Amino acid sequence: MRFRPIAALSAAAVTAFLLAGCASGNGPESESSPEPTIADLCSAAVDPGAASDAVTVEGEVGEASTATFTAPLEIDELQATVIEEGSGDPVESGDLVSYALSAFSAETGEELGTAGYSDAPLLPAQISPDNPIGQILGCAAPGTRVVATFPASDTNPGEVYVFDLLSVVPDHATGEDQDPVEGMPTVELDSDNVPTVTLPEGDMPTEFQKATLKKGDGEVVETGDAVMVQYHGVSWNSGEVFDQSWGAQPFSFTAGSGVVQGFTDAVVGETVGSQVIAVLPPSVAYGEGEINDNDLTGQTLVFVVDILAAQPQVTQ
Secondary structure, three states: OOOOOOOOOOOOOHHHHHOOOOOOOOOOOOOOOOOOOOOOHHHHOOOOOHHHHOOEEEOOOOOOOEEEOOOOOOOOOOEEEEEEOOOOOOOOOOOEEEEEEEEEEOOOOOEEEEEOOOOOOOOOEEOOOOOHHHHHHOOOOOOOEEEEEEOOOOOOOOEEEEEEEEEEEOOOOOOEEOOOOOOOOEEEEOOOOOEEEEOOOOOOOOOOEEEEEEEOOOOEOOOOOEEEEEEEEEEOOOOOEEEEOOOOOOEEEEOOEOOOHHHHHHHOOOEOOOEEEEEEOHHHOOOOOOOEOOOOEOOOEEEEEEEEEEEOOOOO
């Protein structure tokens, strides 16, 4: 299966799917990303044209589609035609959206593959006027289907994509509140669901600990899954917040790689929609040694993690 490299479409979409769930973003080991640009998503939508209007699409929204057209299809510029309009509130810039797609060669008409449907879900993408997914879907409502035609470039042939806008994904945990665990730090949420951590009196823990604060009803996160989260990190040593995704954008990573062991341990075995709090001693964080504020060596860390979505590991 081959798709146009869709890092251009979103920071955590099809490219992540094709690379076994590897996704980019800010995180505990990198600088925070800038806030998304908030602008008029409706006016960002590209116009339909002769190429996109020439594509006939069959199939229900939410299921893999078929597209027929006379090949080769001449595509001069990015065009998008709405095949079916959704219902409900339109999406807004900065929303996390769940979507799926089917891809076809403009040269031959052959299907290149599908992604995002029940057998191959994708992580949500943050929609904005600045990325092609926003320019294709605009301010559509969930349930909308759009056919988009991409012109050939120096590195990619012309292609036809059928996009289904499935839903808007909450940017915070929505699970059922759980009873607090004695001895663990406590968490309060403000009106925007941003957490504040209060550390208990007494000695810092020397072993990894975690507790579920909100229990979601989504899929269970497994090692190797791509995971999208919001996180809030506090140093137990200083009591200060050292990093968080709130105010920037959710963080996507592969459970089991790219983050410290304790961050993976915090989410594996938990369900999508859950909020967990985890205490990471240096052994599962940034290692033992003399305290270093720059790289968190020797510090015991507390993370509050909201699990927004998970994408199963791709198997060959």
